[in-house]
Amino acid sequence: MGIPEDKLLWMYDTMFKSRYYEETMERVYMEGKSPFNIGAGLVPGEMHLSTGQEPAAAGICAHLTDEDTVMSPHRPHHHAIAKGVDLKRMTAEIFGKESGLGKGKGGHMHLFDPAVKFSCSGIVAAGMPQAVGTALAAKKRKSDAVSVAFIGEGATNAGAFHEALNMAALWKLPFIVVVEDNNYGISVPKDVATSVETNDVRSSAYGIAGEKVTNNDPIAMYEASERTVERARAGEGPTIIEIETYRYLGHFQGDPELYREDGEVEALRKKDPIAGLKQYVIDQGFVTESELDEREDVIKSEVDQAYQFARGSEYPVSEAALEDVFV
Numbered sequence: 001m002g003i004p005e006d007k008l009l010w011m012y013d014t015m016f017k018s019r020y021y022e023e024t025m026e027r028v029y030m031e032g033k034s035p036f037n038i039g040a041g042l043v044p045g046e047m048h049l050s051t052g053q054e055p056a057a058a059g060i061c062a063h064l065t066d067e068d069t070v071m072s073p074h075r076p077h078h079h080a081i082a083k084g085v086d087l088k089r090m091t092a093e094i095f096g097k098e099s100g101l102g103k104g105k106g107g108h109m110h111l112f113d114p115a116v117k118f119s120c121s122g123i124v125a126a127g128m129p130q131a132v133g134t135a136l137a138a139k140k141r142k143s144d145a146v147s148v149a150f151i152g153e154g155a156t157n158a159g160a161f162h163e164a165l166n167m168a169a170l171w172k173l174p175f176i177v178v179v180e181d182n183n184y185g186i187s188v189p190k191d192v193a194t195s196v197e198t199n200d201v202r203s204s205a206y207g208i209a210g211e212k213v214t215n216n217d218p219i220a221m222y223e224a225s226e227r228t229v230e231r232a233r234a235g236e237g238p239t240i241i242e243i244e245t246y247r248y249l250g251h252f253q254g255d256p257e258l259y260r261e262d263g264e265v266e267a268l269r270k271k272d273p274i275a276g277l278k279q280y281v282i283d284q285g286f287v288t289e290s291e292l293d294e295r296e297d298v299i300k301s302e303v304d305q306a307y308q309f310a311r312g313s314e315y316p317v318s319e320a321a322l323e324d325v326f327v
């Protein structure tokens with residue numbers, strides 16, 4: 001197994017940071033919302049958390065640089081963190097503060113950080129054609145940058161998914177789609193919505209490569225991503241990577257989750273990828289448990305500071321609603 005030690009530790013740190021960020025958001029989001037009122041509190045509006053889905057983001061972003069583009073959907077925090085989005089300004093954006101990435105106008109589903117070429121959208125599958133566009137730009141500029149669109153398995157049935165893949169395949173673009181199969185599109189299980197069992201096989205319809213990662217495995221995701229990014233950088237065209245992943249929380253915070261089977265989430269949590277990777281890096285002798293504790297403390301402090309920054313920032317003045325808009 002040839003994954004360099006520094007990459008494995010980066011993946012562990014990144015997955016841990018993402019988990020701690022989302023667990024903090026889970027608490028902060030409920031502040032001021034009792035009895036539950038989605039429009040009240042510090043973070044008004046819908047909130048889609050990615051707790052449990054960290055391997056998808058860390059496994060591929062381990063191979064990306066600031067020159068590569070990531071387009072993410074409505075569940076974007078783990079991708080943003082793995083791509084290196086400014087954590088303070090991202091959190092301020094989610095809080096609707098003027099120090100946010102979009103001056104507080106976009107919120108949690110519309111995070112945009114040009115410094116690391118990251119963007120997301122609440123419109124399902126919208127990132128597909130956008131990422132094909134940035135892949136085309138990279139090819140025209142003769143750079144070796146790649147473009148990654150993350151989408152959920154539910155979004156693979158949207159027209160934009162297929163239209164984008166057709167073009168990316170036709171033009172052999174450095175385009176990668178990572179399908180996060182968490183088995184649900186809101187409350188609808190995959191087997192009643194999707195005609196194929198796994199989405200990697202849809203690659204054959206476009207004559208491109210397909211990769212399937214099972215068991216939410218960060219190491220397998222790293223390896224599949226390594227092959228995929230190498231192919232894309234070498235001009236060998238697009239790939240669909242599907243990863244079987246687990247959403248521990250509701251579709252949105254406040255979701256009654258009536259569609260779940262009893263004990264479903266408890267069973268998923270027993271297979272936690274962060275606990276698994278932690279054991280692996282310790283067993284390999286890369287790091288001791290107490291060294292990992294120290295790394296985790298540093299990460300927690302960075303995340304806590306981001307939340308403090310967001311809390312301490314000002315709301316935009318009302319006149320700002322008329323700035324940066326098309327008239």
Ligand SMILES: Cc1ncc(C[n+]2csc(CCOP(=O)(O)OP(=O)(O)O)c2C)c(N)n1
Nearest residue numbers: 075122123124152153154155182184185186
């Ligand atoms: C074009 C469009 N249609 C419908 C919605 C409403 N919607 C938001 S999330 C979602 C389901 C997405 O499921 P999936 O792609 O599996 O992503 P997950 O939520 O599981 O991460 C839907 C239908 C939307 N945001 N955009």
Ligand SMILES: [Mg+2]
Nearest residue numbers: 152153184185
């Ligand atoms: Mg889904």
